[in-house]
Amino acid sequence: MAAVYREKASGARPDRPELLRMVADLQPGEVVVAEKIDRISRLPLPEAELLVATIRGKGARLAVPGIVDLSDLVADSSGVARIVLEAVQDMLLRVALQTARDDYETRRERQREGIEIAKREGRYIGRKPDLAHHRRIIGLRDAGMSIVRTAELAGCSIAQVERVTALHRANSGGLPTKKVSSEDEFSSKFVLSTTPE
Secondary structure, three states: OOOOOOOOOOOOOOOOHHHHHHHHHOOOOOEEEOOOHHHHOOOOHHHHHHHHHHHHHOOOEEEOOOOOOOHHHHHHOOHHHHHHHHHHHHHHHHHHHHHHHHHHHHHHHHHHHHHHHHHHOOOOOOOOOOHHHHHHHHHHHHOOOOHHHHHHHHOOOHHHHHHHHHHHHHOOOOOOOOOOOOHHHHHOOOOOOOOOO
16 A cells, blocks of 8 residues: 545545645556545546546556456456456446436435525524634634634634634624643644544
């Protein structure tokens, strides 16, 4: 095993840092093993196929448990048999990629429908804020950290740091804050993680 890449970002995004790093690190003859197809991509099929083509273009191949891998058979074949096996392998991969995208879209649509129903019935309150995370952000900002550095240390987006900071300023009795003695105290505890939850 050459390396392990752990990604927290959604498979529906093409700009995932760990995926891009993995593709950049690929060497000819290597095999990319993904635990599930949706870890490779939930992108629309043309974009997913472009990603797979990029991996193959680097001389590597993709292996996903649950998807039949005909690579060994293809390597031992020639002529029409090889062409047919390669076409079947590509078709299986395409079907798996499209299924991952369809599953993603179905879940998103069901979530939207559920939220709309809850709003109509007056039951929707939205996602509850993570107050501990908000306190962490406010603590970092109170300690003099920049917005960008706070986002890095808290493991969130710059936009979230800006929202929480604005909310805190607008709400004078809002979130309790904690002063932090040093940046090192937080950097060891709240480093941006790429480990899946």
